[in-house]
Amino acid sequence: QKEVEQDPGPLSVPEGAIVSLNCTYSNSAFQYFMWYRQYSRKGPELLMYTYSSGNKEDGRFTAQVDKSSKYISLFIRDSQPSDSATYLCAIGAFQGAQKLVFGQGTRLTINP
Amino acid sequence: ETGVTQSPTHLIKTRGQQVTLRCSSQSGHNTVSWYQQALGQGPQFIFQYYREEENGRGNFPPRFSGLQFPNYSSELNVNALELDDSALYLCASSTGQGRNTIYFGEGSWLTVV
Numbered sequence: 001q002k003e004v005e006q007d008p009g010p011l012s013v014p015e016g017a018i019v020s021l022n023c024t025y026s027n028s029a030f031q032y033f034m035w036y037r038q039y040s041r042k043g044p045e046l047l048m049y050t051y052s053s054g055n056k057e058d059g060r061f062t063a064q065v066d067k068s069s070k071y072i073s074l075f076i077r078d079s080q081p082s083d084s085a086t087y088l089c090a091i092g093a094f095q096g097a098q099k100l101v102f103g104q105g106t107r108l109t110i111n112p
Numbered sequence: 113e114t115g116v117t118q119s120p121t122h123l124i125k126t127r128g129q130q131v132t133l134r135c136s137s138q139s140g141h142n143t144v145s146w147y148q149q150a151l152g153q154g155p156q157f158i159f160q161y162y163r164e165e166e167n168g169r170g171n172f173p174p175r176f177s178g179l180q181f182p183n184y185s186s187e188l189n190v191n192a193l194e195l196d197d198s199a200l201y202l203c204a205s206s207t208g209q210g211r212n213t214i215y216f217g218e219g220s221w222l223t224v225v
Contacts, residue, residue, distance in 0.1 A: 100145075
C-alpha cells in the first residue's frame with residue numbers, strides 16, 4: 001500500500017465548476033499537509049499548506065484535512081482555464097528530515 | 113518565483129556516465145532536499161541536507177550522492193547512469209525542521225540514452 005494515494009484522473013470540468021481533489025494517507029505520524037500545482041514541464045508551485053484538521057481558505061482555494069479519516073481535500077471554486085494543471089498532494093512529518101511524500105498527482109483540465 | 117534556482121534545465125547523458133545537478137536555495141533557507149519525478153508520477157524524496165550534513169535519505173542507491181556548501185547551495189551527483197534515471201530532478205529549500213514551507217525550483221530534466 002502506498003503511503004499517499006491520489007486519483008490520477010484525468011479530471012475535466014467546465015469553467016466555473018467547483019473542483020474537488022482528494023488524497024488519502026496511511027501513516028498517522030504525518031502532521032503537515034501541502035498542495036502543489038504543477039504546470040507542464042515546470043516545478044511544483046506551493047498552493048496551500050496546513051498543520052491541523054479543519055478547513056483553510058485562500059481566495060478560491062480551500063484545503064480540508066480530516067486526520068481521523070486520514071483524508072485531505074483541495075477545493076477550487078469558480079474554476080478558470082488557467083487552473084488547468086496537475087495537482088499534487090504532499091504530506092510530511094515533523095520528526096527528522098523534512099521529507100515530503102507525494103501523491104501521484106491529478107491532472108485537471110478546465111474547459112472554457 | 114520561489115527563489116530556488118536549478119541548473120542545467122535540460123541535459124542528455126549516455127548510460128554509464130555521471131551527472132552533476134546544481135541548486136541555489138532561497139535566501140535564508142539552510143535546508144535543501146532533492147526529489148526525482150518520473151513522468152506521470154509524483155516526486156520521490158532522494159535526500160536532504162541541513163547545514164552541510166545529510167540528515168535524511170529516501171530509497172535511492174549510493175550512486176546518488178550530494179553536497180551542500182557553506183552558502184547552502186547544493187549539488188546532486190548521479191554515477192553510472194541508468195535509463196531509468198531519466199526524470200525531472202527537483203530541488204526544494206526551506207528554513208529547517210519544524211513548521212515551515214517548502215519551495216521547489218523549476219527542476220532539471222535529465223534524459224539518459
